[in-house]
Amino acid sequence: MKINHIFFDLDHTLWDFETNSDIAFRTIFNKNNVHVNIDKFLNYYRNINQKYWKLYREERVSKEALRFGRLKDTFDKINFKIKDEVINNLAVDYIEVLPDSNLLFDGAHDILAHLFPNYELHIITNGFNEVQYKKIEKSDLTKYFKTIITSEDVGVKKPNPIIFEYALEKTNAKSTESVMIGDNWEADIMGAKNAGFDVIYCNFNNESVSESIKSVSNLIEIKNYL
Secondary structure, three states: OOOOEEEEOOEOOOEOHHHHHHHHHHHHHHHOOOOOOHHHHHHHHHHHHHHHHHHHHOOOOOHHHHHHHHHHHHHHHOOOOOOHHHHHHHHHHHHHHHHHOOOEOOOHHHHHHHHOOOOEEEEEEOOOHHHHHHHHHHOOOHHHOOEEEEHHHHOOOOOOHHHHHHHHHHHOOOHHHEEEEEOOHHHHHHHHHHOOOEEEEEOOOOOOOOOOOEEEOOHHHHHHOO
16 A cells, blocks of 8 residues: 555654754753763763663653663763762753754755645654653654644553554554654564554664665665655
């Protein structure tokens, strides 16, 4: 069946999370007079953050525990002494500052402008409502997307099939005419595939993947499939 609906992930797929996050940390550490080796902090934070997001997807930690724990664990890892009160302040400031940076991956606007006339475009994101909508607006992405679906609105997170079923119902789409494009193998690709979607894997790190899965090393390569 012809593809009519394209569902995109946001963070790490269109929105350059790591670069924008690094900028946010430099801003909030300066604001709160936290004199830490920023490069060392970020080197450990990235993996710790991914670990917490996996726990969050699996409903094993709350949003509040994620926001505090990923910072606390990183500071502990680099043996940096800091009060819990300051960590809480940093966690709040980070969420406020993060959407102020709006760097996208190369080709994001080009591929969306290319797809927009011929498909209905939507977003499915596990991110927090108060952050994701600001990211989309400040990155000038709102004009492309007909529907934005967040895990907080649905009550479950990718890869739970319920969020994909909700997305189909909300957009009046069928899984057989829909494709999910994302960077997370578990949440985006396997989650959507198990829900009956076609999938395109944003394999920006050039990992080894099955040839049966459509994959791209940059966003413009999506034109090879759509």
